[in-house]
Amino acid sequence: xxxxxxxxxxxxxxxxxxxxxxxxxxxxxxxxxxxxxxxxxxxxxxxxxxxxxxxxxxxxxxxxxxxxxxxxxxxxxxxxxxxxxxxxxxxxxxxxxxxxxxxxxxxxxxxxxxx
Numbered sequence: 001x002x003x004x005x006x007x008x009x010x011x012x013x014x015x016x017x018x019x020x021x022x023x024x025x026x027x028x029x030x031x032x033x034x035x036x037x038x039x040x041x042x043x044x045x046x047x048x049x050x051x052x053x054x055x056x057x058x059x060x061x062x063x064x065x066x067x068x069x070x071x072x073x074x075x076x077x078x079x080x081x082x083x084x085x086x087x088x089x090x091x092x093x094x095x096x097x098x099x100x101x102x103x104x105x106x107x108x109x110x111x112x113x114x115x
Contacts, residue, residue: 062110065110
């Protein structure tokens with residue numbers, strides 16, 4: 001037996017999620033049943049989850065971590081969209097560049113790329 005994927009499930013209106021997860025992050029709708037909408041990328045997704053006592057650099061633990069290929073482009077787009085930056089951008093000593101924002105449901109999202 002092997003785990004194929006882990007999906008974070010957030011409570012909220014699927015239409016409200018589109019601006020943040022669809023527009024800002026460019027994720028594609030992979031399934032939409034009205035009451036649930038699943039977002040993903042065209043690329044293969046890996047199975048990963050973390051359990052943390054703090055979010056690194058003494059930040060709060062984020063609800064989600066989303067790795068992107070160009071963190072600065074997403075950062076600029078977030079600013080253009082009026083999304084408040086809660087932390088960063090920061091080049092962390094463990095080799096990632098990242099920033100934190102809140103999604104439309106108040107979840108803290110760590111958007112990062114490996115240096």
